[in-house]
Amino acid sequence: MAPKRIVLFASGSGSNVERIIRYFQDKPNVTIAMVLTNKSDAKVLERCKTLKTSALYFNRTAFARTDGLLDVLKGLRPDLIVLAGFLLKVPEHIIQAFPNKIVNIHPALLPKYGGKGMYGDHVHAAVKENDEKETGITIHYVNENYDEGAIIFQATTAVVPEDTVASIAQKIHRLEHAHFPKVIETLLTTP
Numbered sequence: 001m002a003p004k005r006i007v008l009f010a011s012g013s014g015s016n017v018e019r020i021i022r023y024f025q026d027k028p029n030v031t032i033a034m035v036l037t038n039k040s041d042a043k044v045l046e047r048c049k050t051l052k053t054s055a056l057y058f059n060r061t062a063f064a065r066t067d068g069l070l071d072v073l074k075g076l077r078p079d080l081i082v083l084a085g086f087l088l089k090v091p092e093h094i095i096q097a098f099p100n101k102i103v104n105i106h107p108a109l110l111p112k113y114g115g116k117g118m119y120g121d122h123v124h125a126a127v128k129e130n131d132e133k134e135t136g137i138t139i140h141y142v143n144e145n146y147d148e149g150a151i152i153f154q155a156t157t158a159v160v161p162e163d164t165v166a167s168i169a170q171k172i173h174r175l176e177h178a179h180f181p182k183v184i185e186t187l188l189t190t191p
């Protein structure tokens with residue numbers, strides 16, 4: 001059977017992208033078709049070079065146009081589109097072209113700490129500010145509203161008073177790296 005094709009979107013460091021690429025490197029049933037980024041200087045591009053994975057930068061105009069990135073995406077024939085640290089809202093025409101094929105990872109236990117402006121360290125700062133006893137990750141389908149699509153998977157980690165924004169971020173990344181590739185694999189291989 002032809003390998004299942006993943007297209008990854010990222011805006012920054014890309015540690016999750018790297019983890020996903022490495023996880024599937026020696027698995028013939030899944031292939032990374034392309035990594036797409038909206039930041040021309042994102043660290044994820046360096047990681048892709050090192051990992052010999054195709055990557056492409058696109059600008060906001062191409063993202064918004066119905067004959068821009070959408071055509072590129074259709075040509076890539078993805079079985080799953082994975083947002084791994086991607087910070088732009090996905091336009092409706094792309095969501096509609098790939099129903100139930102776009103998933104996102106969010107660094108909190110949705111529905112808490114979701115929505116516009118809630119990303120990366122902003123989330124962890126809010127968790128600390130509110131003296132939460134636990135936080136976690138949410139992997140969910142992407143729909144037209146930020147962080148509101150159906151939840152696929154969650155995992156939790158404890159927050160202690162000594163935690164800083166940086167240590168919470170570290171705990172979250174550890175959870176993401178442990179679970180995200182496996183959840184993607186399950187989505188791609190479960191009939």
Ligand code: GAR
Pocket residue numbers: 010012013014015016017084085086087105106107118119120172173176
């Ligand atoms: C991850 O923690 C991811 O959950 C978060 O950005 C980080 C990217 O890290 N995404 C969001 O906040 C989306 N709202 P990475 O670039 O090292 O993978």
